[in-house]
Amino acid sequence: MKISRYSAFPPVPLDDRRWPTATVSAPPRWLSTDLRDGNQALSRPMDPERKLRLFDLLVDMGYKEIEIGFPAASRDDYDFVRLLIEQERIPDDVCVSVLTQARDELIERTVASLSGAPRALLHLYNATSPLMRRLVFGMNREECKDLAVHGARLVLKYVDELLDGCDVRLQYSPEHFQDTELDFSLEVCEAVMDVWQPEPDRQIILNFPTTVERATPNVFADQIEWMHRNLSRREHVCLSVHPHNDRGTGVAAAELAMLAGAERVEGCLFGGGERAGNVCLVTLGLNLVTQGIDPGIDFTDLDRVRRVVEECTGLPVPPRHPYGGELVFTAFSGGHQDAIKKAFDALDREAARTGLDRALLPWRVPYLPVDPHDIGRTYEAVVRVTSQSGKAGPAYLLGRYGFSLPRELQLEFARIVQPLTEGGRGEITPQRIRKLFEEEYLRPAAPALDAPAFAPPGAAATVHIDGHADGDGPERARAVAELRAVLRRGGVRLRAVHHLDGTARAHGRIVVYARCELDDAVVWGVGAADDVAGAASAAVGSAVARARRAGLPAPGSHPARTEGDDGTGHRPRPA
Ligand SMILES: CC(=O)SCCNC(=O)CCNC(=O)[C@H](O)C(C)(C)COP(=O)(O)OP(=O)(O)OC[C@H]1O[C@@H](n2cnc3c(N)ncnc32)[C@H](O)[C@@H]1OP(=O)(O)O
């Protein structure tokens, strides 16, 4: 690496900075620049049809300021502005914005594109940084300021001439603000304000772009606080920021800028835009949600938002993109799955205890920053099982089919699942897990409980009843007595009965998980039936059948522990 070619970004002399102790309590004004900055960064810029689809999405989501293009750039851009205006597609509470460089003919065409619009935002920009002044414009500071002032005057002239009856709002951006000397940015903005004369009813927007993000977010916050504190006519200025994401810290830059005085943020859905993109409006908005602040934007169908953005831009949203990425609500690893499962169980218990809808309870789930349901995503993908998953993953997935396995059975079943995920075999689907479970436990060729010598002498069972809502009382006592009698007929002593928390009934039936002590081994069986006794006898039958398949000696003999028996009661599966 040729490190010496690069140098540190200079700090901002702001020793009494206030933003580090500020807090955000309200959302900023948002501007979506998907149709302009996002569009100009596509290898195939959007045609009017795709632009319209994205525009409608932005309106549906609640964006009130939408930059719809650079009308002087191309016929497509110009025509799209005309289409929105002529077909009256712009809702009354939405203000569209168009961008132009500070060049005479471009300004005229840009203003002309807005003819007939009831309201619009005209956005003028020119680069102000020393590098751009020298390389692109060949101008000194004074000449560069004059370029902005000249453009600002022309905007007023053409608005006056061409936009009768339009409520025109004005915006100026010193492009490459991050790389511009702060005093020069201020000087140019003041000069533009002298032309535009903001007043109580004529607020203007001054927009500060990083353009290319080159410093850490705290430096950007210092730059914004400096402008916030030094701009004149501050009460008539909406201080806006336009962070890009070249260093991967666009979101942080926007958030710290809000602490520093920014009242408005420009960005793109899923971080579209030049190079590494503009700041992501989805991430910023949902970050506010996680702090209990309403962003004023509807994210309740984020999958649809992602789909439309992908289809319109032709760019895929990365699977790990915050909130919207395919995989961000998926836990593959056992530790995460275990905590998520316990948190969901706790929410269920809390809902049952309080009588409140689970969806309204405070969200306290480790590893999931928001409830996927709140943004229209499902729990389908929350837990996926690979070789990195322990017992909780398969148990969680079985839970979705109505099975709530006791902990020891979870462990036993995980040992059956694990080998099927190893050796690079990857993920095992929920459907396959269910099939495995049912084949292993629910569909063994169970011997009839009352067959002679059904179980080895001394056999005992502890049963766990799920989906049996009767709880305590005489009915429960009756069910247990019947269960005991049924098992005794098969030569099995009932040791204990546990009622599980689960309220789900697999297949609408009562499920019994039986921990059976058969000879010197512990074997689990599972049974489902319409009544407790039937489910219990099926469960014990399942355990006996599994034990026989695993090579447990015939009833009556008392073998020594066999090789492969790890002492936990788990026997090797039959081949
Ligand atoms: C950071 C941003 O995203 S800024 C927005 C950038 N977006 C775009 O550029 C997309 C749309 N742009 C276009 O379609 C074209 O660039 C046009 C139509 C605007 C201009 O096209 P051209 O006239 O061919 O100029 P070109 O694209 O080469 O731009 C460079 C010229 O613009 C001048 N220029 C660049 N920015 C500005 C500005 N803000 N104000 C005034 N002049 C400017 C440069 O000095 C250069 O002038 P020169 O040719 O005399 O040296």
Ligand SMILES: CC(C)C(=O)C(=O)O
């Ligand atoms: C035109 C300006 C606001 C811009 O897109 C940038 O500087 O990134």
Ligand SMILES: [Mg+2]
């Ligand atoms: Mg930009």
